[in-house]
Amino acid sequence: MHGLHLIAELYDCRCDPPLLGDARALQELCLAVCSTPGLTPVGLLFHQFGSALQAAGATGVVVLAESHLAVHTWPEEKAVTLDLYVCNFSQDNSSAARVACQRLIAAFAPSRLLQRELERGVPALAAAALSGGGSD
């Protein structure tokens, strides 16, 4: 489960509007970007909010053998959030993930950008869980 989680928030995207509003266009981009060595799509789900004509946004998830890509668009704000998490079970897929994330960012062409990276699955960072797993 050890791996890398890339997180990005994109603002004032200058891409063609369908990429922000049309789930089919978003799916085409995401699948193209995930068709790279180190990323292995095993399923996908894209949801259209409103309609492509009304541009109420879209959400897409590509389930990877290495974990997942999730993309949410807000056309009214020309904004996008990206999450790309790859585990490094059999090999280090970090470079593939970074390349894919940069390809997505380039496609949306944001004017402003926030990128964060989280290392996932580092057992040494975990603390003892509360009894019952912290239910409330």
Add this chain to the structure above:
Amino acid sequence: MHGLHLIAELYDCRCDPPLLGDARALQELCLAVCSTPGLTPVGLLFHQFGSALQAAGATGVVVLAESHLAVHTWPEEKAVTLDLYVCNFSQDNSSAARVACQRLIAAFAPSRLLQRELERGVPALAAAALSGGGSD
């Protein structure tokens, strides 16, 4: 797009083994947890790695109107990663997300746990993007 992203890594989970190995059991749990005010499932995708009998793990995503839940299991390590991202477009869904995340954690019953929270969609944190969006 402003919202809260809850991230958790669970180790030495003491739940029944099917919850870690069987995509159907995982789906049942995730849908139950997401059936709460503040979370609105609009689609789901669960993938079985190997077979339920061989317990090679499962990945599940529930696409929410508020963003998404993603769960990955590693039965051989009795480990789970959770991501629950909710945007607060029309109302603050942070409390609903925290309750759902704690219900998931309680169901997996980890012995050790790492939880992190990220605030998403804070434009003031974004910097000017490189020309072309940072393509490489």
